Structures are given as structure tokens and as C-alpha cells.
Amino acid sequence: MVKITIDNQIVEANEGSTILDVANMVGIYIPTLCYHEALSPNGACRLCSVEVITNGTPYLTTACTYPVREELEVRTNSEKVVKTRKLVMELLLAQRPHSNRIQELAEKLGVERPAFTLGERECILCGLCVRTCREVVGISAIDFIGQGIGRDIDEPVIEVSTIKCIGCDSCAYICPTDAITIEDVGDTRTINTPSGKIEFKLKKCKTCGNYWAPEKQLEYIAKQSNLALEVFNTCPNCRD
Numbered sequence: 001m002v003k004i005t006i007d008n009q010i011v012e013a014n015e016g017s018t019i020l021d022v023a024n025m026v027g028i029y030i031p032t033l034c035y036h037e038a039l040s041p042n043g044a045c046r047l048c049s050v051e052v053i054t055n056g057t058p059y060l061t062t063a064c065t066y067p068v069r070e071e072l073e074v075r076t077n078s079e080k081v082v083k084t085r086k087l088v089m090e091l092l093l094a095q096r097p098h099s100n101r102i103q104e105l106a107e108k109l110g111v112e113r114p115a116f117t118l119g120e121r122e123c124i125l126c127g128l129c130v131r132t133c134r135e136v137v138g139i140s141a142i143d144f145i146g147q148g149i150g151r152d153i154d155e156p157v158i159e160v161s162t163i164k165c166i167g168c169d170s171c172a173y174i175c176p177t178d179a180i181t182i183e184d185v186g187d188t189r190t191i192n193t194p195s196g197k198i199e200f201k202l203k204k205c206k207t208c209g210n211y212w213a214p215e216k217q218l219e220y221i222a223k224q225s226n227l228a229l230e231v232f233n234t235c236p237n238c239r240d
């Protein structure tokens, strides 16, 4: 265990936990967007900015990635922190003004509208879809493209591999801005992504006749779990 000071409160925390973990443990609200407890943190959105004091000097860092250590001092609500989060929020709102998740967060942080305009973008580069596909689904079908110097900012920023993708819908579920969406119509699932559409044939349940899951996803599950593909001839609702 280590002892840290967070907003003048002395707290005992597990070594290896992050500032965000400790704040959650003691009920201090820190806004997050690119963080999810089931995924590794990557510090992409900077909405969780806090100040840590090192050798008497405060500097900004991200609470979701910063591991606590003995005698660490953290400020989660200083003037600089509040100002930084509002600026980050304005940038996000300028990029994706119609996203419910972004609007919800903006309201919580008291940001009504950005003081500037930016071209609207579907993807805000939070990386949640990339990490979900890699760490939870185990497929790594999504990655960032056009990163680094000379990047054309009009390019799509994530790319879904048509070869690897199994059409499971985890990316659409986790995306906070609806940059990835899924439509099931008849026997076809369409995944709409910033880099294009991908179509999947859906499996028909032999009992009720409903189309219920992409055939490619079922083949993947059967292979991973050593089950016969025939197990998936019926949908979960029609199984005993």
C-alpha cells in the first residue's frame, strides 16, 4: 500500500493503481472518455487531466494512466485542471457536436458550445474500438492509419480490415461518437466505419427462421471453443 494526498485528503491505495482508480475509490469525480475499466488505458482524450506536484512544481498528467506512488500529491480540481478539461471538452464538442456521450460530458463540465469551429469529424481517435477488438475480441481487425508527420487530416483515421473483421459489433457498441454503426437488414449485416462499409452474411436459425449472427463470427467462435459449427444452427432463443 502507498499513502497519497488527493485534494488535501490522505488516502491509502494499492501500489500499481492509477490516480483515476484512487479517485473513484474515494468518490472524487474525474471525467473520462477514452477510458474503459475492461481495457488498457491509453491517455488519448486528456479529459481526465489532473495536476501532480513533483518537487513542489505542479504539472498536468492524465489520471487514467498515472500510477500512484508513496507521497504523491494530486489536485483534481485546481483552476488549471478545470480550464484544461474545458478546453479539451470544447475541442471534442467542436469535432462531434451531435454525439450524445460528448453532449452529456460537456453538460457535466459546464461547456455549452465551443468558442471556435472545427470541421466535424466522426472519429475522435479515442482508440476504444482498436483496444476492444484487440484486447476483448482478440482479433485486432481495427487500427489507426495515416498517423504521424505529414498525415492528411481529411483521411479516415481508423481502418477496419475486411479480412480479419468478423462483424461482431463490439466496436460499434463501444464507440462513444457513433463513428462506427451496425445495420442488420434481412440476411445482411453492414458495418459502417469511417473507412468504408463491410458486409456480412447472417446465419438463419433453423427453428425460428430469424437471422441472428454473422456466419463469420460463428465460425470464429466455433474454432476458438472447439465446438461443432452445427451448434449454431439454432439461435440462443430456440435452444433448450
Ligand code: SF4
Pocket (backbone or CB within 6 Å): 122, 123, 124, 125, 126, 127, 128, 129, 130, 158, 174, 175, 176, 177, 178, 179, 180
Ligand atoms: S471509431 Fe469511435 S471508438 Fe474508434 S477511435 Fe474513433 S471515436 Fe473512438
Ligand code: FES
Pocket (backbone or CB within 6 Å): 031, 032, 033, 034, 035, 042, 043, 044, 045, 046, 047, 048, 049, 062, 063, 064, 065
Ligand atoms: S480518460 Fe484519461 S486520457 Fe482519456
